[in-house]
Amino acid sequence: MIVREAMSTPAVTVPGSWSVRQAVRLLHERGVTAVPVVDQAGYLVGVVTETDLLRGEFETDPAAFLRATAAAGEPPVVRVEDVMTTEVRTASESTDLAALAELMITMGLGIVPVLRGDRLVGVLRRHDLMRLVSDSDARVRDDVLAAIRERFPAGPHWTVTVRAGVVRLQGTAGGHAARAVHLLARTVPGVTRVAVVDAPNAV
Incomplete structure (x- = not known):
């Protein structure tokens, strides 16, 4: 079985220029935990997870996780490109699914963008693997x-x-x-x- 038969398409993506809060709302609305990040031309530039977004939205002080970051005056907007991961593991549509699933489990990957050439055509998520197993x-x-x-x-x-x-x-x-x-x-x-x-x- 190959990745094309299991991946989710079209892929839900966010622009790197979006604010962290915009991305948080999208992930919450779509019920996903991670999405590919694309540039203005639609090319993959990274992946952002809910953990990345929460780190960008809240202070590092453990006590501050109960409240949104606030500072005197207007705080700078934290954008997706500021918190995303740029070293991304990708796959092609013809990648062997079993091999990729093993890699995702071993490396703890929740999402793998799927490319056709250099264009994003879908994503493989843990949810997709769970659906197959079920x-x-x-x-x-x-x-x-x-x-x-x-x-x-x-x-x-x-x-x-x-x-x-x-x-x-x-x-x-x-x-x-x-x-x-x-x-x-x-x-x-x-x-x-x-x-x-x-x-x-x-x-």
């Missing part, structure tokens, strides 16, 4: 069987079992047909791994 095994099994029947309407027949997204294919076909079914099953959303085993009596 797809029931029964639904994944039905989707795998439907894909096989559409591609090979005349058979051979395969027995399909799914457990936690891991697909086990049993059938009498070998060689090219088995490899084709293996690749086909991997394209189904919710599939994390595919194993093909020989089963002479499969129906």
Whole structure:
């Protein structure tokens, strides 16, 4: 499975010139915890998280987290570009989803912008991964069987079992047909791994 099949699109973004408070309102309204930051031409320049925004809005004194920053006169406006992260891990639409998910877990990434060339086309969030995992095994099994029947309407027949997204294919076909079914099953959303085993009596 590749990133394009799981990413959220279009990506919710904020301009670097926005104030922190503007960005906070957007994240709250959209129910997200991080967004890509873009320049005036729409190119990716960073990522900002709710933690970045809160740090920009409140003083560092722990006691001040109960009140907004205030200073004599008009305080300077803190902008998204002042608090965003500029070293951003990105992916392409064809990136292997399992490899990227492992990277996100290992590095604690909540969001990965997805680029087509140098243009932002979507984002992969932890929520997208959770949505895939939450797809029931029964639904994944039905989707795998439907894909096989559409591609090979005349058979051979395969027995399909799914457990936690891991697909086990049993059938009498070998060689090219088995490899084709293996690749086909991997394209189904919710599939994390595919194993093909020989089963002479499969129906």
